[in-house]
């Protein structure tokens with residue numbers, strides 16, 4: 001019998017240097033990659049940080065520090081203009097996911113100029129493939145979260161459409177990631193909490209994503225679905241988050257190092273498998289924000305930090321998806337520290353959701369979408385905004401209708 005289902009998976013592994021002191025290798029790597037005119041991307045808060053100074057001691061670079069904490073099409077375009085005018089042959093990004101994503105987009109539009117929406121994911125943009133390689137990009141994350149240094153994804157808000165979307169291409173993946181956990185020592189607790197839950201959700205969504213064998217054979221997307229390679233990273237990242245997330249938020253430096261490693265592993269996993277329902281919902285939770293501001297973050301504009309926008313929907317989302325692959329949800333709950341004695345497959349969603357809620361309570365992150373400013377009146381806009389994220393929803397282990405999404409948002413209004 002002919003099998004029309006996918007039977008093989010690809011391993012797209014980024015190059016990574018991980019550990020204390022990794023940042024001190026930036027200059028050597030830039031030279032080895034042949035970079036002569038280097039642009040260093042960072043944000044206003046990090047501009048005068050020891051991390052940026054450490055890189056500038058090794059590399060002569062032009063600094064761009066105008067990165068928005070949650071990037072928009074406008075901030076991407078401004079960064080791209082800087083990159084085009086500078087005619088750089090190498091890029092270094094020092095910062096969180098926003099900085100790394102902005103650097104990817106700037107290098108893309110400077111190298112392959114186009115109308116902004118050309119490379120942006122459908123349905124917001126045209127989703128055109130990136131036509132050629134980009135100059136070397138060394139990504140140096142300073143948070144323990146997004147995993148952006150290992151993925152080919154750049155996320156932004158399209159302001160005129162009030163839509164959060166992104167650009168996804170393997171060509172956007174940084175050439176090298178220098179992950180130096182000492183950068184996380186001075187992060188505010190709220191930033192560690194938000195980025196830590198982003199890590200946890202990357203791992204949990206990749207682990208429970210529709211398996212790669214469920215896809216029809218054909219061109220292989222970047223998000224292939226769960227596979228043995230991504231499973232390996234997801235499991236270890238879940239175990240590390242279960243054991244160390246709370247202590248990392250409380251300031252324990254060893255725990256922050258463990259969380260940095262979890263972020264790296266989870267980044268590799270989700271860059272390879274793909275995330276699903278909580279990240280799809282996060283697009284509208286972040287995109288439709290009205291007044292919410294979180295301490296530890298810049299207060300000038302209302303903003304739901306990415307990791308918070310993901311985790312506020314996660315317990316409700318996993319209660320929904322568990323019936324599609326209860327064993328995986330149970331295993332994830334156990335890795336997060338849940339007691340599985342006497343548990344049956346029917347308990348899988350509840351157990352994983354409770355493990356999440358317990359960690360959310362312990363780290364004082366907002367208690368559902370109500371706590372970041374939404375009410376019952378917002379449910380239809382939130383649902384519409386998330387339902388267009390079909391690229392992500394297609395990765396869900398269980399089919400998700402618009403009505404299902406509405407139900408999950410309702411359940412996510414408040415957990416305790």
Ligand SMILES: [Fe+2]
Nearest residue numbers: 146198202310
């Ligand atoms: Fe994320």
